[in-house]
Amino acid sequence: MQITYCFRMHPASEQEAILLSWLDLCRKLYNLALEDRQTVWETEKRSIGYRDQQNKLPAFKKDNPEYKGIHSQVLQDVTKSIYDASWGKLLTYIEYKSKRQGKRFIKIPPGGTSQTCICGASVPKDLSVRVHTCPKCGYTGDRDIVSAKVIKMRGLQLIAAA
Numbered sequence: 602m603q604i605t606y607c608f609r610m611h612p613a614s615e616q617e618a619i620l621l622s623w624l625d626l627c628r629k630l631y632n633l634a635l636e637d638r639q640t641v642w643e644t645e646k647r648s649i650g651y652r653d654q655q656n657k658l659p660a661f662k663k664d665n666p667e668y669k670g671i672h673s674q675v676l677q678d679v680t681k682s683i684y685d686a687s688w689g690k691l692l693t694y695i696e697y698k699s700k701r702q703g704k705r706f707i708k709i710p711p712g713g714t715s716q717t718c719i720c721g722a723s724v725p726k727d728l729s730v731r732v733h734t735c736p737k738c739g740y741t742g743d744r745d746i747v748s749a750k751v752i753k754m755r756g757l758q759l760i761a762a763a
């Protein structure tokens with residue numbers, strides 16, 4: 602069980618103004634990065650990831666001088682950080698809160714869920730293939746939706762076995 606700690610900072614007014622400015626710029630960068638991902642998906646039906654956006658940051662900083670004062674690592678963390686650490690941290694918090702409330706927390710093994718049909722058949726496909734079509738049962742659906750259904754089925758199986 603993990604206990605959280607709270608730390609307080611008391612920056613000088615000048616420091617606070619700089620930190621708030623950086624926070625605002627990071628918020629704007631996050632929204633721009635999210636918009637970029639959505640636009641590429643809608644127009645080209647492909648995903649762009651962290652590395653793609655990270656590689657755009659030097660040119661972005663050059664075109665937007667207000668970002669030059671922010672350390673590059675901070676901007677890299679914005680694009681986008683949730684993939685590196687936040688999901689794991691979120692799961693830790695959910696597990697902690699569940700146990701604290703007397704609830705059960707079950708981690709579902711996600712491996713191969715996008716390569717499996719709801720009938721259990723193996724359906725290998727590249728990441729570029731966004732529609733799942735099962736040659737065994739004929740089920741067709743959005744790849745991510747099918748993957749979510751497979752995860753749900755695995756969870757129900759784990760609950761039934763417990």
